[in-house]
Amino acid sequence: MAEATVRVPLEVYRFDGADGRPARYQKFELDLAPHTPVLTALLKLRAEVDPTLSLRYSCRSAICGSCSMQINSKSRLACETPVGPEVERHGRIVIEPMRNQPVLRDLVVDQARFWTEYQKVEPHLKLDPRHPMPEGQPNPMSPEEVDRFKETPRCIACAACFSACPAVEADAGFPGPMALAKLYRYVVDPRDRATEARLVRIQTEGLWLCLRCHLCTEACPKDVRPSERIRDLKELAIAAQGATEAGSRHAVGFKENIRRTGILNEMQLVRQTHGVTGMVREIPQGVRIWRKKPEILKRPHPIAGADEVEKIYEALDRTEPPA
Amino acid sequence: MKLAYYPGCVAQESGRELDLATRFVCRELGIELVEFPNFSCCGSGFVDEANEVLNVAINARNLSIAERAGLDVLTICSTCQGMLTLANVRLKDPRVKGRVDGALRPLGIEYRGTVTVKHLLRVLTQDIGLAALKAKVRRPLAGLRVGAFYGCHLLRPADEMGSESGEEPHAFEDLLAALGATPVYYRGRVMCCGFPIQFVKPETASRVGGRQILDAQAHGAHAMATPCPLCHLSLDAYQNRAAKAVDHPLDMPVFHLPQVVGLALGATPEQLGLARHLVSTDSALAHLAPGSQPPSAAARTG
Numbered sequence: 001m002a003e004a005t006v007r008v009p010l011e012v013y014r015f016d017g018a019d020g021r022p023a024r025y026q027k028f029e030l031d032l033a034p035h036t037p038v039l040t041a042l043l044k045l046r047a048e049v050d051p052t053l054s055l056r057y058s059c060r061s062a063i064c065g066s067c068s069m070q071i072n073s074k075s076r077l078a079c080e081t082p083v084g085p086e087v088e089r090h091g092r093i094v095i096e097p098m099r100n101q102p103v104l105r106d107l108v109v110d111q112a113r114f115w116t117e118y119q120k121v122e123p124h125l126k127l128d129p130r131h132p133m134p135e136g137q138p139n140p141m142s143p144e145e146v147d148r149f150k151e152t153p154r155c156i157a158c159a160a161c162f163s164a165c166p167a168v169e170a171d172a173g174f175p176g177p178m179a180l181a182k183l184y185r186y187v188v189d190p191r192d193r194a195t196e197a198r199l200v201r202i203q204t205e206g207l208w209l210c211l212r213c214h215l216c217t218e219a220c221p222k223d224v225r226p227s228e229r230i231r232d233l234k235e236l237a238i239a240a241q242g243a244t245e246a247g248s249r250h251a252v253g254f255k256e257n258i259r260r261t262g263i264l265n266e267m268q269l270v271r272q273t274h275g276v277t278g279m280v281r282e283i284p285q286g287v288r289i290w291r292k293k294p295e296i297l298k299r300p301h302p303i304a305g306a307d308e309v310e311k312i313y314e315a316l317d318r319t320e321p322p323a
Numbered sequence: 324m325k326l327a328y329y330p331g332c333v334a335q336e337s338g339r340e341l342d343l344a345t346r347f348v349c350r351e352l353g354i355e356l357v358e359f360p361n362f363s364c365c366g367s368g369f370v371d372e373a374n375e376v377l378n379v380a381i382n383a384r385n386l387s388i389a390e391r392a393g394l395d396v397l398t399i400c401s402t403c404q405g406m407l408t409l410a411n412v413r414l415k416d417p418r419v420k421g422r423v424d425g426a427l428r429p430l431g432i433e434y435r436g437t438v439t440v441k442h443l444l445r446v447l448t449q450d451i452g453l454a455a456l457k458a459k460v461r462r463p464l465a466g467l468r469v470g471a472f473y474g475c476h477l478l479r480p481a482d483e484m485g486s487e488s489g490e491e492p493h494a495f496e497d498l499l500a501a502l503g504a505t506p507v508y509y510r511g512r513v514m515c516c517g518f519p520i521q522f523v524k525p526e527t528a529s530r531v532g533g534r535q536i537l538d539a540q541a542h543g544a545h546a547m548a549t550p551c552p553l554c555h556l557s558l559d560a561y562q563n564r565a566a567k568a569v570d571h572p573l574d575m576p577v578f579h580l581p582q583v584v585g586l587a588l589g590a591t592p593e594q595l596g597l598a599r600h601l602v603s604t605d606s607a608l609a610h611l612a613p614g615s616q617p618p619s620a621a622a623r624t625g
Contacts, residue, residue: 073510074490089491166515170534171527208523211531212368213515214479218489225480234372247523254369255377262363264332273522289560292599293337300336305361308430309381315426316377 003033008083009092010041012053016105023103025094026050034084038076038093039067041083042107054106062221065158069107070096075163075219098163114162117175121183121202126194133191145190152185152229154222161216161226167209174209175202177216177226184229187236199233199240207233208247249273259313262303266296324450326397326441327389328356329407331552332364334399337560338552340596344581345399345443347595351459351588352451356397359388365406367553368476368519375413380423382410387427387434395439397446399581401551405476405484407440412483442477443580444550448494453501461589463503465612469583470507470544471495472535472558474551475515489513495550495580502587503615509542511535516549516557517565526568532557533565536575546607550580560601576604591619 008030015023028045039057046053057067060079067078072090075098086093101109133139161177162168168176175183183202186192207230216226234251243252253272257265270286271279290296303309334342349356362385364370371378385407389396398404414420414436427433447456473492481489490513496506517531536558539547549555558565559577566573578586582595586608597604608617 072491166531166534167520167527170517170530171524209520209527211475211515211517211519212372213475214489215475215514217480227480231372231375235375238373245523247520248373250522251369251372254367255373258364258366258370258381262361264336264364264367266332266336270522285561285564288563288601289337292601293339293560295339296337298336300332303361303363306363308361308384308432309363311430312380312384312426313377315429316380316422317374 003035005031006034006084006087008032008036008041008087010045011092011094012042012045012106013094013096013103014053014106015103017103018105032083034087035082036084037079038069038071038081038083038086038095039078041093042078042095054104054108056108063156065156068098068158068160068163070094070098070163075099075160077158077160077221080221098159100163100165100168101159111159114159114176114178117179118157118182120205121175121179121186122194122198123179123182123186125186125189125192127191128193131193139191141190145188148188149185151224152181155181155220155224156222158221160219160221161224164215164219166213166215167211171206171209174206177210177220177230178224180207180210180233181224181226181229184233187233196240199237202233203237203241203245203248207237208245208250210234246273255317258309259317260302260306260310261300262306262309263300265300324353324446325355325357325394326446327392327394328358329362329365329385329389329396329398329403331398331400331403332367333552333556338555338579340599341399341552341555341579341581344579344585344590344595347590348443348581348584348588351585352447352456354397354446354451357392357394359392361388365400365403367402368406371406371409376419376422378406379410379413379419380426382407383414383423383427383434384432386410386436386438386440387432389438390434395441398440398442399550399579400553401442401474401477401549402553404440404442408484411436411438411440442550444477444494444498447584448498453497456498456584457501460502460587462587462611462615462617464499464583464587465503465615466610467504467607467615468507468543468545468610469499469504469578470509470539470542470547471499471512472516472539472547472549472551472554472577473513474549474554477550478513495548499548499583502583504583504587507539507542507544509538509544511538514538516551516554518553518557521557521561525564528557529561529564529568532561533569533571533573536562536565536573537569537571540573540575544575545610546576546578546604548578548580548583552579555579562602574602574606576600576602576607578604578607586617590617592617593619 058064499506517528521528
């Protein structure tokens with residue numbers, strides 16, 4: 001028996017870079033079964049109502065990664081997002097191109113930055129030329145080694161994470177979640193011989209601009225969990241190189257800040273991250289805040305049982321404090 | 324209701340107004356706060372970046388303190404909520420649990436994993452309940468349009484945090500409506516405030532925060548409200564930098580979650596520490612209907 005249909009109001013972003021007209025939202029209404037994918041709705045519109053609607057798609061099965069777009073502001077694959085829950089929650093479905101990439105036409109974006117960032121992390125095994133893999137021989141990895149990067153090969157490069165990322169939006173120097181997740185995959189691959197060089201390089205090429213907002217992990221249709229892979233990279237980078245950048249200095253500085261007292265000393269943290277000259281730069285802002293919150297200059301009392309915290313550090317923390 | 328009160332570092336330092344307002348609200352609603360002077364910092368996400376297992380261990384220690392007392396934990400910070408919850412999640416991995424137990428056991432500390440970590444937002448909306456809260460409202464926030472700003476770690480990753488939705492929550496807006504305010508829905512409400520990189524690259528951090536304030540402003544918010552004191556620092560204490568970064572004047576009062584609740588329950592601005600904000604909240608209070616003006620503010624203007 002056919003499923004009952006629901007009325008689906010659609011508002012589709014329309015824009016053509018060539019015609020000089022401003023972007024607009026075109027409204028349609030369709031009667032569809034609630035489980036109908038948004039992509040099917042768009043293809044129906046194109047076939048029956050407006051053949052000029054531009055969009056990318058291919059497999060319709062959440063494998064090719066082509067049909068990412070914003071569906072009611074969430075970055076999603078259109079082929080696996082059903083219309084029913086969207087209409088139920090929002091009363092309509094607003095369909096827009098992915099964010100953080102210039103729109104070429106309608107739902108089609110220019111992905112140059114996304115792919116450039118991907119290429120920059122050199123997403124391939126780098127072997128030692130002096131010790132090439134023996135021809136025709138297997139180069140086995142243990143199940144535990146493979147387990148370390150089991151999520152990343154699921155990535156279909158759909159760019160939903162790139163679209164959802166506020167760091168990509170705010171800073172041209174951030175490589176984006178996918179590029180970093182892919183980099184992680186090669187960093188922990190035991191066959192790769194460039195691990196340390198990769199970690200050193202990424203510390204100055206955007207790793208520490210991740211906001212750890214986890215929006216990429218929500219958007220990812222394949223549960224690659226890029227934000228967690230980025231966290232892993234940060235810890236590996238500190239372990240490999242120490243705290244050399246503002247980001248790693250801040251993370252390690254924070255860790256050291258609470259080691260002995262168990263509580264954060266806000267002023268000391270500023271000094272640990274910025275150094276003395278950086279702290280001088282922060283004085284005007286500090287004075288503004290101090291006027292309203294004078295206790296920022298007070299040293300907080302250590303917690304009761306601070307020695308327990310310190311002993312936990314001794315047992316589990318071997319990374320070097322910042323110089 | 325009795326809960327282990329985990330104020331977090333900021334509410335004991337630069338964000339003391341949050342602690343003040345929390346105590347007021349809990350007193351009014353009959354929530355007993357049990358205090359533990361041995362709670363440590365949650366690591367704020369930074370310790371997690373530097374050493375994941377260490378971060379789990381210090382929070383397992385925190386949770387063990389509440390467990391021994393037979394209490395669930397009340398947090399008032401999205402990041403504390405996130406880090407303490409993350410410890411519960413990560414401890415399900417036997418390899419992590421083994422290392423953490425190995426560090427805690429010599430100290431006579433055991434954490435069995437029985438503690439639920441609850442943010443004040445959840446306690447108000449689920450445990451107290453909106454109907455019971457509404458019955459306590461003495462000065463409904465009529466006339467005030469408020470943009471909720473959740474803070475990432477309260478919501479995401481949603482499967483680990485157990486949140487209603489990582490991208491489309493509505494608990495805070497429901498709460499605001501129960502207090503008589505008009506909730507403002509805007510995209511930025513679930514976005515990042517920029518705080519985690521405020522010390523790494525301030526211009527970028529401020530641009531991120533500034534965009535969310537602009538978004539709330541564009542949707543007609545008179546004020547924002549946040550359950551996270553780190554977001555509050557970004558949005559309030561650093562709002563001047565945010566304005567510069569987005570090249571647009573900003574004048575957006577930002578309340579802590581218990582401050583908006585406290586106002587509706589009849590608190591004075593002094594009881595909520597409103598004078599400690601860098602952006603004055605007066606313009607928001609001026610939007611309240613005459614009968615909803617907080618006591619001392621009414622005395623000032625009347």
